Amino acid sequence: MIRTLSMIVDGKEFSFSAGKTILAVCRENNIFVPTLCHDKRLLPHGGCRLCLVEIKGVPKPLASCTTPAENGMVVTTSNAHLTRLRKTVLELLLSNHPNDCMTCEATGDCLLQELAYQFGIRPGKYRGAMWGLPLRQDNPFITFDPNKCVVCGRCVRICNEVVMAGTLTMTKRGFNAMPNTAYGKPRSLENCEFCGQCVSSCPTGALTDTKSRGKGRYSELTRVRTTCSYCGTGCSFFLNVKDGKVVKVTSDYDGPVNQGNLCIKGRYGYDFIHSEERIKTPLIRNTDGFREVGWDEALQLVADKFKEAIAAHGPDSAGAFSSSRCTNEENYLLSKWVRCAIGSNNVDNCARV
Amino acid sequence: MAGLATSLGAGAATNSLAQIPELDTIFLFGSNPTEAHPVVSLYLKKALQNGARLVVADPRKTWMAARADVWLNLKPGKNIALLNGMINVILERGWENKVFIEARTEQFGELRNKVAQYDLERVQGITGVEGDKIVEAARIYSQAGKSMIIYGLGVTEHRSGTENAMAIANLALVCGHIGRPSTGIMALRGQNNVQGASDLGPLPATFPGYQPVADPANRKKFESEWKVPLTDRTGLKSVEMLDECVKGSFKALFILGEDPAQTDPDIGHIRKALENVDFLVVQDIFPTETTRYADVILPGASFAEKDGTFTNGERRVQRVRKAIEPLAGMAEWEVMCRISTLMGYPMSYEHPSYIMDEIARLVPAYGGIHYHRLENGGLQWPCPTDDHPGTTTLYTDLFSRPGGKAQFVALDQQESGETTDDDYPITLITGRIREHYNNGSMTSRSLGISELVPEEMVEINPLDAERLGIEHQQWVNITSRRGTISVKAKVTDRSEPGSVFMTFHHRDALTNLLTSSHRDPITGTPEYKVTAVRIEAGGAVLN
Numbered sequence A: 001m002i003r004t005l006s007m008i009v010d011g012k013e014f015s016f017s018a019g020k021t022i023l024a025v026c027r028e029n030n031i032f033v034p035t036l037c038h039d040k041r042l043l044p045h046g047g048c049r050l051c052l053v054e055i056k057g058v059p060k061p062l063a064s065c066t067t068p069a070e071n072g073m074v075v076t077t078s079n080a081h082l083t084r085l086r087k088t089v090l091e092l093l094l095s096n097h098p099n100d101c102m103t104c105e106a107t108g109d110c111l112l113q114e115l116a117y118q119f120g121i122r123p124g125k126y127r128g129a130m131w132g133l134p135l136r137q138d139n140p141f142i143t144f145d146p147n148k149c150v151v152c153g154r155c156v157r158i159c160n161e162v163v164m165a166g167t168l169t170m171t172k173r174g175f176n177a178m179p180n181t182a183y184g185k186p187r188s189l190e191n192c193e194f195c196g197q198c199v200s201s202c203p204t205g206a207l208t209d210t211k212s213r214g215k216g217r218y219s220e221l222t223r224v225r226t227t228c229s230y231c232g233t234g235c236s237f238f239l240n241v242k243d244g245k246v247v248k249v250t251s252d253y254d255g256p257v258n259q260g261n262l263c264i265k266g267r268y269g270y271d272f273i274h275s276e277e278r279i280k281t282p283l284i285r286n287t288d289g290f291r292e293v294g295w296d297e298a299l300q301l302v303a304d305k306f307k308e309a310i311a312a313h314g315p316d317s318a319g320a321f322s323s324s325r326c327t328n329e330e331n332y333l334l335s336k337w338v339r340c341a342i343g344s345n346n347v348d349n350c351a352r353v
Numbered sequence B: 001m002a003g004l005a006t007s008l009g010a011g012a013a014t015n016s017l018a019q020i021p022e023l024d025t026i027f028l029f030g031s032n033p034t035e036a037h038p039v040v041s042l043y044l045k046k047a048l049q050n051g052a053r054l055v056v057a058d059p060r061k062t063w064m065a066a067r068a069d070v071w072l073n074l075k076p077g078k079n080i081a082l083l084n085g086m087i088n089v090i091l092e093r094g095w096e097n098k099v100f101i102e103a104r105t106e107q108f109g110e111l112r113n114k115v116a117q118y119d120l121e122r123v124q125g126i127t128g129v130e131g132d133k134i135v136e137a138a139r140i141y142s143q144a145g146k147s148m149i150i151y152g153l154g155v156t157e158h159r160s161g162t163e164n165a166m167a168i169a170n171l172a173l174v175c176g177h178i179g180r181p182s183t184g185i186m187a188l189r190g191q192n193n194v195q196g197a198s199d200l201g202p203l204p205a206t207f208p209g210y211q212p213v214a215d216p217a218n219r220k221k222f223e224s225e226w227k228v229p230l231t232d233r234t235g236l237k238s239v240e241m242l243d244e245c246v247k248g249s250f251k252a253l254f255i256l257g258e259d260p261a262q263t264d265p266d267i268g269h270i271r272k273a274l275e276n277v278d279f280l281v282v283q284d285i286f287p288t289e290t291t292r293y294a295d296v297i298l299p300g301a302s303f304a305e306k307d308g309t310f311t312n313g314e315r316r317v318q319r320v321r322k323a324i325e326p327l328a329g330m331a332e333w334e335v336m337c338r339i340s341t342l343m344g345y346p347m348s349y350e351h352p353s354y355i356m357d358e359i360a361r362l363v364p365a366y367g368g369i370h371y372h373r374l375e376n377g378g379l380q381w382p383c384p385t386d387d388h389p390g391t392t393t394l395y396t397d398l399f400s401r402p403g404g405k406a407q408f409v410a411l412d413q414q415e416s417g418e419t420t421d422d423d424y425p426i427t428l429i430t431g432r433i434r435e436h437y438n439n440g441s442m443t444s445r446s447l448g449i450s451e452l453v454p455e456e457m458v459e460i461n462p463l464d465a466e467r468l469g470i471e472h473q474q475w476v477n478i479t480s481r482r483g484t485i486s487v488k489a490k491v492t493d494r495s496e497p498g499s500v501f502m503t504f505h506h507r508d509a510l511t512n513l514l515t516s517s518h519r520d521p522i523t524g525t526p527e528y529k530v531t532a533v534r535i536e537a538g539g540a541v542l543n
């Protein structure tokens, strides 16, 4: 028997299924609770203390991302006291954060920026020492700006918990804590899968996609949700487009198959789209190679030659190979074309792999 | 997928990928998901963290094999002997699911008699796997609560690929491990839309939706939608079309988005066919080995340039959405409509969504699939009606065969088409790596990826390397009965002694000059996984 569980959040009653955290119940019901170190792909962590809530009968506020929801709980997600606590957390985080939003790659897509705006934090309340560390671009895909790291540990946790690649660990302690690779070696195929999960989880501009830097920021980009064309897993993601060019792939955290995770091909294998080597016009063979022609000429020739073959040798002398790379609709149409316009059933997958 | 279709009814994975973390037992067979299907491997890793046991059958010591409770390091291609051996162990010890066998299957007697011939000693001799490990694997799998067999191209890319899949179905059925959430058989295929491309009909003997052209009722249905008389003659398979090209009786061929002159085995034969056919049209986004033979090359549109759908390996139909205009002005579906119209059979659609509506009218499993229903995460077929939610788990009540029962198929281990001998003593296995895809035409043109894995290498076990005097990074010549290529050696214990591994992603080292033309006679899938070769330390590049 399924027991109905319910709790009261900010004065309203919500039912939920067993095994959820308070934060999960809030998210399900569109109740905003600020978070920084939380990613639904990861195990509850409770590091940043932004998601604190008050629970009736519990003396101190608790982190909603790690506290299990219990039947009959009465939860407050926001009041003057909680706001003060959250502001302090944010002020401390911003105390050594470079005040760099105007040129930062992540502007518009940065949790820290959003929360600072929401809580009306201005820089300078606490003046911390700045790190002043150099930008790390020691691999083809991932840029690390240590100065923008809020040490939430999301990159380290996703690399270890989800990818199990073990590329990243948290090194040093306290103020100097920082995610890093073993021995600070550059990411390479020896130690990293280049899946970019760490970038997808980073809430700030500390980790960014190198190939997309400078090519447009959140507000300038149009995001189109689509399905990966590489393998049959069918991961979903967003193509980010600016001025008719695909400049970046970003995670679709609601993707039914992948929940925002991708592999190197899906995340970084997109620039073939605008490769100079793309075939740009139809080509017809002539004596010394190929001649560029317009669509009309090429398609007329194709139609004529197929008709000729059919007239001279019958419909069974013509056919087509379909592609497991093309869409369902295109495969259907190719099959329809062979059966209806050619009049044979000579249509087959080319390599059945 | 003909194997699963014969045994169970449909040629498709039985469950959803998202069910994998709930597994208590994983049986990974001939699949290397950390390389070939990385995001599926994330689900498997989650299951391992949740305490699932892992059995791996693979000739190579993959990431998963290295972490398995039992690694069945079988010789390449000896899948049926191993599976028969496991079933025999299960039956001998009474570990089978008698209730399930009785209620939901047929032809058990034949299977029992057949596997009885595969005692441990014999199976150990054929497969090279120690008997104890086979017993332990059989125990773990048969006693599991929720388990999936997840298999890959290491199962299908053999001459007996279809039978291999049936042998896997036999094992799952004997244990009753099918037809429940997180319990079934998942096949991980190579290309992104293999499932959809099979479902939607470019097959010589069936209309879209696997509906035989020989059946007059099917022809009538399609004739009334397509408004043209249709032939009842079964068409030629792709291999047969190529053979007819070589003979000179095939005159006009259209190749859509594939590169058989690089990715097909025994490309010598393919080249002859492509040279010989009178008129060859190739539509692709890049120049390939195959476009070199074309009379007309038509530009293709990448997935970013068109609307449509793909069907993934768990039968989920998902939207592909146009992000930019087709760079060459037209997408493939528009080109096809234009050609057909010019040939006197008018086709025109305002948008691909209308093509899907037409598919829904003709293909029962896609009957309820329309674009407006795919906005949030797609739908898994069968989805027969507009209010059907799609199907996550197949066969919960009935199998989709006549009578509703699954069937056991008694099978024997076949020799591979290729066998090793004194001249060609080593088995070459071909496969994929994470960073590249198929002929590499997309990945090698993506910044960063080409730099990470710029060239083909052959993986060779340290013992073999030492015996042959080959060092890491040294150039070697690999010779099969069909040709020789030169690549650098990568000395690693991921390959077992006696076998080496290469991919086919690189155009400058055409692995498929080596592979044979042996194929699975039922599906035509090439035997990429077994090629007999010899390896010699080479000097510079030889050509």
Ligand code: SF4
Residues within 6 Å of the ligand: A158, A159, A163, A165, A166, A167, A168, A187, A191, A192, A193, A194, A195, A196, A197, A198, A199
């Ligand atoms: S790219 Fe993937 S493997 Fe590499 S550090 Fe990031 S999460 Fe880890």
Ligand code: SF4
Residues within 6 Å of the ligand: A148, A149, A150, A151, A152, A153, A154, A155, A156, A179, A198, A201, A202, A203, A204, A206, A207
């Ligand atoms: S790099 Fe990003 S994800 Fe990693 S600890 Fe720093 S802020 Fe968090």
Ligand code: SF4
Residues within 6 Å of the ligand: A228, A229, A230, A231, A232, A233, A234, A235, A258, A261, A262, A263, A264, A265, A266, A267, B037, B038, B039, B040
């Ligand atoms: S992102 Fe990787 S795992 Fe996902 S569909 Fe694309 S190629 Fe496959």
Ligand code: FES
Residues within 6 Å of the ligand: A034, A035, A036, A037, A038, A045, A046, A047, A048, A049, A050, A051, A052, A063, A064, A065, A066
């Ligand atoms: S989100 Fe809960 S502690 Fe960071």
